[in-house]
Amino acid sequence: MTMTISMIAQLLEEKKYNSLYEQLNTMNAVDIAEIMDELQSEQAVRVFRLLSKDLAAEVFANLPSDKQEFLIGCLTDAELERVTSDMFIDDTVDLMHEMPATIVKRILRVANPADREVINELLNYPENSAGSIMTPEFMDLRENMTVGEAIEKIRREGIDKETIYNCYILDNSRILKGVITVKDLLIAPLDTVVGDIMETNIISVHTLSDRESAVMAMKKYGLMTLPVVDSENRLVGIITIDDAVDVIVDESSEDIALISAVNPSDDPYLKTSVVRHAFNRIPWLLLLMVTSIITGLIISRYEEAFTAVPLLVTFLPMLMDTGGNSGSQASALIISSLATGELSPKDYFKVLWKEFRISIICSIALAVANGIRIFVQYGNWQIAMVVSLTLAGTVVCAKIIGCTLPMLAKRLGLDPALISSPFITTIVDAFSVFLYFNIAIAILGKL
Amino acid sequence: MTMTISMIAQLLEEKKYNSLYEQLNTMNAVDIAEIMDELQSEQAVRVFRLLSKDLAAEVFANLPSDKQEFLIGCLTDAELERVTSDMFIDDTVDLMHEMPATIVKRILRVANPADREVINELLNYPENSAGSIMTPEFMDLRENMTVGEAIEKIRREGIDKETIYNCYILDNSRILKGVITVKDLLIAPLDTVVGDIMETNIISVHTLSDRESAVMAMKKYGLMTLPVVDSENRLVGIITIDDAVDVIVDESSEDIALISAVNPSDDPYLKTSVVRHAFNRIPWLLLLMVTSIITGLIISRYEEAFTAVPLLVTFLPMLMDTGGNSGSQASALIISSLATGELSPKDYFKVLWKEFRISIICSIALAVANGIRIFVQYGNWQIAMVVSLTLAGTVVCAKIIGCTLPMLAKRLGLDPALISSPFITTIVDAFSVFLYFNIAIAILGKL
Numbered sequence: 070m071t072m073t074i075s076m077i078a079q080l081l082e083e084k085k086y087n088s089l090y091e092q093l094n095t096m097n098a099v100d101i102a103e104i105m106d107e108l109q110s111e112q113a114v115r116v117f118r119l120l121s122k123d124l125a126a127e128v129f130a131n132l133p134s135d136k137q138e139f140l141i142g143c144l145t146d147a148e149l150e151r152v153t154s155d156m157f158i159d160d161t162v163d164l165m166h167e168m169p170a171t172i173v174k175r176i177l178r179v180a181n182p183a184d185r186e187v188i189n190e191l192l193n194y195p196e197n198s199a200g201s202i203m204t205p206e207f208m209d210l211r212e213n214m215t216v217g218e219a220i221e222k223i224r225r226e227g228i229d230k231e232t233i234y235n236c237y238i239l240d241n242s243r244i245l246k247g248v249i250t251v252k253d254l255l256i257a258p259l260d261t262v263v264g265d266i267m268e269t270n271i272i273s274v275h276t277l278s279d280r281e282s283a284v285m286a287m288k289k290y291g292l293m294t295l296p297v298v299d300s301e302n303r304l305v306g307i308i309t310i311d312d313a314v315d316v317i318v319d320e321s322s323e324d325i326a327l328i329s330a331v332n333p334s335d336d337p338y339l340k341t342s343v344v345r346h347a348f349n350r351i352p353w354l355l356l357l358m359v360t361s362i363i364t365g366l367i368i369s370r371y372e373e374a375f376t377a378v379p380l381l382v383t384f385l386p387m388l389m390d391t392g393g394n395s396g397s398q399a400s401a402l403i404i405s406s407l408a409t410g411e412l413s414p415k416d417y418f419k420v421l422w423k424e425f426r427i428s429i430i431c432s433i434a435l436a437v438a439n440g441i442r443i444f445v446q447y448g449n450w451q452i453a454m455v456v457s458l459t460l461a462g463t464v465v466c467a468k469i470i471g472c473t474l475p476m477l478a479k480r481l482g483l484d485p486a487l488i489s490s491p492f493i494t495t496i497v498d499a500f501s502v503f504l505y506f507n508i509a510i511a512i513l514g515k516l
Numbered sequence: 517m518t519m520t521i522s523m524i525a526q527l528l529e530e531k532k533y534n535s536l537y538e539q540l541n542t543m544n545a546v547d548i549a550e551i552m553d554e555l556q557s558e559q560a561v562r563v564f565r566l567l568s569k570d571l572a573a574e575v576f577a578n579l580p581s582d583k584q585e586f587l588i589g590c591l592t593d594a595e596l597e598r599v600t601s602d603m604f605i606d607d608t609v610d611l612m613h614e615m616p617a618t619i620v621k622r623i624l625r626v627a628n629p630a631d632r633e634v635i636n637e638l639l640n641y642p643e644n645s646a647g648s649i650m651t652p653e654f655m656d657l658r659e660n661m662t663v664g665e666a667i668e669k670i671r672r673e674g675i676d677k678e679t680i681y682n683c684y685i686l687d688n689s690r691i692l693k694g695v696i697t698v699k700d701l702l703i704a705p706l707d708t709v710v711g712d713i714m715e716t717n718i719i720s721v722h723t724l725s726d727r728e729s730a731v732m733a734m735k736k737y738g739l740m741t742l743p744v745v746d747s748e749n750r751l752v753g754i755i756t757i758d759d760a761v762d763v764i765v766d767e768s769s770e771d772i773a774l775i776s777a778v779n780p781s782d783d784p785y786l787k788t789s790v791v792r793h794a795f796n797r798i799p800w801l802l803l804l805m806v807t808s809i810i811t812g813l814i815i816s817r818y819e820e821a822f823t824a825v826p827l828l829v830t831f832l833p834m835l836m837d838t839g840g841n842s843g844s845q846a847s848a849l850i851i852s853s854l855a856t857g858e859l860s861p862k863d864y865f866k867v868l869w870k871e872f873r874i875s876i877i878c879s880i881a882l883a884v885a886n887g888i889r890i891f892v893q894y895g896n897w898q899i900a901m902v903v904s905l906t907l908a909g910t911v912v913c914a915k916i917i918g919c920t921l922p923m924l925a926k927r928l929g930l931d932p933a934l935i936s937s938p939f940i941t942t943i944v945d946a947f948s949v950f951l952y953f954n955i956a957i958a959i960l961g962k963l
Contacts (some may be wrong), residue, residue: 095716095717096717097717097719097737099736099737099738220702223699223702223703224702224703227699227702227703228699228703230699232699233698233699233702234681234740251680251698251699251702252670252674252675252677252679252680252698255667255670255671255674255680255698256670256671256674256675270542270543270544272544287761288758288761288762288765289546290544290546291546291758293681293740293757293758310740310757310758310761311735311738311740311757313761314734314735314757314760314761314764315735317761317764317765317768318735318764318768318856321764321765321768321771321772321852322852322853322856324768324772325768325771325772325775325848325851325852326848326849326852328772328775328776328848329775329844329845329847329848329849329937330841330844330845331845331848331849337853337858338849338850338853338858338859338867338870339858339859339863339866339867339870343870343873343874343877344877346870346874347874347877347878347881350842350845350874350878351877351878351881351882353841353845354838354841354842354845354878354881354882354911355881355882355885357837357838357841358834358837358838358882358885358886361833361834361836361837361838362834362889364833364834364837365830365831365832365833365834366830368829368830368832368833369826369827369829369830372826372829375822375826375829376823376826379816379819379822379823380816382815382816382819382822382829382832383812383813383815383816384812385812385815385829385832385833386808386811386812386815386832386836386945386949387805387808387809387811387812389833389836389837390804390805390808390811390836390938390941390942390945391801391804391805391808393840393938393941394777394800394801394804394938395797395801397776397777397937397938398776398777398778398797398800398801400776401772401773401775401776401778402772402773402776402778402785403785404772405768405769405772405773406769406784406785409765409769411784411785411786412785412786416786419786420785420786423785423786423790423793426790427790427793427794427797430790430791430794430798431794431797431798431801434794434798434801434802435798435801435802435805438802438805439805442809464801490776490844490937491837491840491841491844494837494840495837498833498837502833
């Protein structure tokens with residue numbers, strides 16, 4: 070970052086606009102947006118007005134939505150038109166998803182009619198669909214063009230396209246026939262016909278496909294852009310890799326939140342209000358509280374057992390924690406392998422058999438370690454036996470539940486990450502407590 | 517996928533090699549690699565020998581390492597040279613990281629001397645460094661070239677470069693002076709001087725920078741390639757976005773594994789052996805078992821309390837689970853925000869204040885719900901009071917520990933995901949049990 074926030078605030082204070090203008094226009098748009106976010110709103114507006122037209126649009130697209138909203142409120146219609154007409158259409162659509170209705174209307178009003186129509190179409194794709202993250206600004210060529218003509222077309226129209234890395238070859242009905250990289254165009258002789266060198270084996274997705282599966286296809290095939298087609302195989306847009314990266318990072322944060330029993334939030338941590346944070350968490354805590362009450366009720370049925378042998382209570386936390394941890398280990402690995410597409414529900418029996426064998430090894434290691442510890446500490450081999458047997462049974466059960474539930478969720482079309490670790494923990498807890506007291510009664514005799 | 521595994525196996529069986537050759541050479545390399553992975557090893561080798569030279573290298577780069585190793589064992593030196601010379605150098609280096617020493621030596625022996633030198637250099641960058649994921653095959657230009665000359669150079673040399681999307685302008689000492697996209701070159705007049713239109717405000721990383729921070733810079737600035745420079749600012753390689761995407765997905769799987777107390781594995785779930793899986797989990801389970809024993813010991817100090825009022829034991833699972841869950845919620849959000857760079861340790865006090873207020877709201881909601889439930893169910897307002905107060909105290913403590921530990925880990929240069937949910941759970945458990953019995957003794961009188 071070439072300038073710090075305090076330097077910019079000072080130049081503003083001293084009204085050294087010329088010097089500030091020069092400094093700002095050598096900086097990266099992302100850095101300027103970051104600084105504007107930390108400045109007071111009124112200072113940010115003044116900085117924004119000093120930016121050149123191109124830079125202004127890019128900076129604007131990188132601002133957080135609260136600042137965008139404030140800024141739009143300060144801009145005249147002419148200024149707003151200047152900014153939005155220079156933004157890529159997919160960025161404008163992202164913006165409109167975040168803005169209140171009055172601002173959406175204002176942006177549509179200032180947009181030119183052609184853009185307005187495209188924006189309206191894009192706004193209609195369902196959230197999380199491939200259509201919602203695509204851009205309609207791609208480079209299209211015709212099969213019968215020569216490479217020289219294709220390059221000429223790119224030279225003429227390329228400036229308005231988000232990327233020219235992959236160019237798509239369409240027929241007269243806009244049906245997708247092929248794809249060619251700009252690199253292949255550049256290294257081919259100028260009189261080659263595009264149709265002869267284009268790649269015809271094309272990976273594409275439908276507008277209504279899930280955005281996560283679209284970006285996972287991009288990762289799998291190493292694509293820079295992914296064509297999005299309608300039901301007649303007409304090309305309507307492309308997903309660019311920078312948007313795909315954002316989706317991957319979002320989905321992963323979402324998975325981590327869900328695994329830990331928090332409703333994911335679209336906003337960054339510090340931009341989310343305390344009340345919103347609390348409301349993302351309380352329903353899960355209440356739900357899990359109810360399930361752990363069941364474990365409590367099971368315990369209360371064995372009151373006689375633990376008043377007769379109070380030592381039994383001492384081992385409860387260890388049994389419950391270990392069960393929960395064993396289950397979470399399995400579920401976390403399965404959830405992240407399902408997310409990357411490495412596993413699918415059809416692998417269930419392979420996974421089950423693998424987890425079963427893993428759980429046997431883990432059980433033996435933990436049961437032995439624990440049995441020895443208890444025997445040495447308390448000199449009571451019966452208690453050691455009860456705890457170790459329970460531990461072994463709990464670990465096996467936990468791994469099986471831990472791998473089964475996320476795969477079942479996926480099979481049912483739900484997000485596997487909904488099967489959070491806490492959820493598995495509470496189920497395993499109930500099982501382990503039940504097993505514990507029954508083994509205790511069997512080994513220690515009628516208590 | 518144009519062909520299924522069974523179709524290919526059948527064509528092999530019937531020795532219809534011509535037909536198989538034609539089919540295979542229209543398919544995507546990633547799909548062929550996937551099919552080869554599922555075929556028997558000997559069949560896979562026969563399929564591989566049917567691929568055209570270019571396709572063979574691409575298919576090979578996409579195979580899992582166990583198949584690569586088997587295949588290399590079947591290839592003659594001449595065949596191996598043909599495959600590796602057509603691979604991008606960064607893929608060759610990835611391959612060598614996975615292979616046993618004998619194969620590494622064989623690959624180096626068949627490589628041409630220039631490649632061998634570059635490979636040896638790349639092999640020396642530490643794991644997880646920017647240098648370890650970069651490719652030295654980038655397009656370089658000179659400041660005083662015209663756009664026409666630059667395009668001519670790309671036309672001549674582009675075929676050997678991994679990407680020409682961004683071209684880098686170097687001086688005679690290979691010091692990085694600027695960057696220009698191929699799009700900007702194509703739309704500029706042919707006689708423009710490259711130095712006049714190149715971008716000089718360049719985001720770059722050092723070869724020894726952490727690979728995660730390098731890819732997060734690519735995400736932040738929306739870059740397709742990131743230049744990697746040495747300590748004298750000489751350009752030594754670039755990180756391409758496809759490799760960055762792989763790193764992002766790997767790091768996120770790694771975080772999910774660590775959060776759930778599993779040592780992350782480099783191999784896919786099904787390719788990892790049962791014993792390896794067990795050994796990735798047992799140390800954590802043992803460690804956490806030891807910490808939960810401490811909670812057990814705290815409980816045993818209050819034996820008199822729960823034998824006098826056995827109902828107290830009933831609420832232990834609920835208190836422990838809720839505490840653990842509250843802490844994991846906070847830690848998971850902090851860990852994923854730290855990973856995306858949205859939060860940094862300097863935000864600690866903002867985060868602490870936020871979590872404190874969130875915990876107050878969560879506490880009140882849970883304590884009230886729980887107090888009413890216990891009073892209605894057992895008609896004992898003293899017990900209701902004891903449990904609700906403990907619950908409130910536990911939630912506040914859990915959120916504070918949950919946000920503090922990951923930030924502390926980051927501050928100390930450790931991976932915040934090491935502060936797994938189970939780890940926080942066991943700490944919070946001990947606190948909550950201690951609080952519980954002390955509040956019980958205070959409210960219910962000397963038991």
